[in-house]
Amino acid sequence: MGRWLVGLAIGLVLLPQVGAAQDSYYSMRGLGHPSRPIGARSRGSAGAFAPFDPGSGVNPATAARIARLTASASTLVTNRTVQGEGIDASLRQTRFPVASLTGPFFFRTVYSVRVGPYLARSHEVSTQDTVLARDQLVAVRDRYRTDGGTSDISFLLAKRLRPNLDVAGSFHVLLGSARVNTVRTFEDTTYQEYVESAVESFDGLGVSVGVIFLPSQLLGLAGYARSDGNLKTTVNGVTTNTTDLPLTLGGGVAGLIANELRLAASIEWASWSKAQVTAQSFDTFSFAAGLELGPLARSARLGVRYATLPFGPTKQPTETAVAGGFGFGFAGGRGALDFAVERAWRSDDQLEEKLWVVSAGLTVRP
Amino acid sequence: MNRRHLVLAGALGVVGPSCTEQLTGPGSCPDYCPVTAPLFADTLIFPVTVGLDSSYRGYVRAEETTRLQIVEQGATVSSRALFEFAPLPDSVRLGGDTTLRPVIRIDSARLPNDLALGVYQLPPGLDSTTTYDDVAPSFELGRLVTTMIVDSIIPPDSTTGERPASGTLEIIVPGSAFTIAPEDSGIVALGIDAAASSGVPFAVLGAAEALTPAIASYFVAVDSAGDTTSTAVAPALQFDTFVFTPAFGAPVGLEVGGVPSARSILRFDFPEGVVDTSRVSRATLLLVPLEPVAGVPGESMTVVANAVAADFGAKSPLVPDSAFRATVSVAAGDVDTIRIDLTTVLRAWGGTPDLPRAVMLRATPEAGGLTTVRFGTTVSLSFQPAMRVAFFRPYPFGER
16 A cells, blocks of 8 residues: 555656646636636546535535545646647646645534635737738737636535535635736847736635535435626736626535445536626536446546536537546545546637546545 | 655645646637737837927037048048147156256157158147148148158058058158257147048048047157267147038038037927837837938948937937947938937836937047038928837736
8 A cells, every 4th residue: 555655646746747738728818717626536527526525616515524624635737739720739737726624613513725726827829920010011929928817715614404414605715816928029130029027916706605415325415506706807906807707506416326336417507608708708507427436445436527618709619528537545544545537628610629637636634 | 654654745746746837829819819919009200399309519529539530522621630749858868867968959750640641740839729721821842741651651461461441650750851949849730631643532540539649759869978879759749630621510400420520409209108108119210311421432420319318408418328329320422311220229218217208319439520411300391300119008918
């Protein structure tokens, strides 16, 4: 077991060497790519178990069943290829999808502080064009880079109202920044290079509630709702943009079908069409189904997912994914390691993105 | 390694790789591009308020410049260099001797310089008021000290075989060629003109201001306790200048150059955003000559556009920082529009909001020659100066 762990730890450190980008071309003219606050365990089932997974951040009620101090974190490495519209790119990116600290609180409640991504705004594009200067066309090359995004910091209280009913409420603070850099160089070097950069800061607030109901020992139902207010963008202390953020509704069902075989399905809707952006914005819908096989201390997962994406130039992009993963516990149940690999395809009528997503998560109960 | 260490290693493994990224891809505009491309603009800006550009003469006079121009351009233009040396002493010290020994006679004199041609002895008393006409009668054969044939004195380069365009000219003339009159306190004044069998004779001599003064060394015979011995004496150069005809009058248009030197000031009132809040990519000052650049054929002059530190008209101090000035070379006979690249100046102005947006046009070195250029002013419609500016407006960061 010890050799296993050492090998895994080294493998995790080396993950960025083979990983890639989670962001999306479709969101370039939008607010950013909405990030799924899903831990490695749920990602192995394509998010089907997320409404029941304390290591994920979609449903605050998942914290109610944590009886002792628990810390968890996961990392996400994405390798993305983009083709279409004259674009042929291979990109990669590493992110920290979600981290949480959860533990008992007063009056048999459970608190949890979670940090996860909300909107990813990291991309760099390079374009070539000509501009008219002094009655002549001058060739130019533009580079635009934005690096950063908005994080979701949530503070939640969860309580088991009854043995089969968990409820929770959460307060969300949205904070983040992106360093933006724009450069234009001229083929005619008598024109000086143009470089301008700024830090865009984002902030907003939100609330969410969640519930998990277990009608029987074989069946679980989960539901959650989240309302985010406005996302304010400021540059050098000046508010440059305020955008409505969506209302999100989601739910899931999980069942123990056979000995050590669990099935789950989840569904989510978000009103992203409220967002006022240059690109087209659409309400989103996602559906995931997956299974988990084996005892919790050593299990394997599979799942599929279909989702629509919130931003696109004309037609709403869609995403289809298949995922697999495994996890195991160690130290007498005081720790767990989870791994997931996801293959996803995104497309609209012009562009196609293909992703390999590798995720690893660690849960520790000291 | 116990299990606690392994758990810690696992935790580091998760946290360690979480902050790296690499992503660069081509864009496809407008659908898969940033919201806004850099806001590039290219515009023509004219100097502020018609009639407020000005030209002034009198900054550097001929006796203050670093170069003394000699030219004989037919009957139209003529200029000559003048030197006056300190009095030749009537007694000197020999070696480490403490006794002054009387000078008996002048054996010879050595006259080195960058270049020289006909050397005439002039009446002493040269000063800044001396004009071409004042000394013209002295340039006659009777006062000719020597004629220096430049080609025979400056040898070709031993490696390239080419004759250098500049060098030190040195010639020894007999003492009898000089008249050192006691009534003149032993002062020697010389004038140099040019002559050539073909073309326009033209030479430039170094001036004391350029630390390349003319030097006259006299080889004198000294009475040393009854014996006669020789020694060299080199009185200091007291004054040098060059005189010319015709004289320059009041500036015409926006005039630059000439003697005394002329400068012109141009004031700009840039539209908001051009200098103060944006990035200038290229800026070119366009100056249209009213007439061909005047001067000796083949001679060029450097015109400097220098930002002013404060706008006091003719007495505006110039910003000494090299970022605030730009230069262009103009040649005699040029008639085309003169373009001065002011990109660095406008960029420097972006960081100095208190500086006036004005440039002074001047020649360098000032008063170093007879070349002069007259540009159109804001009132001369067909020759109006202008500035072509390519710039970027502030990028709308944070807009969606």
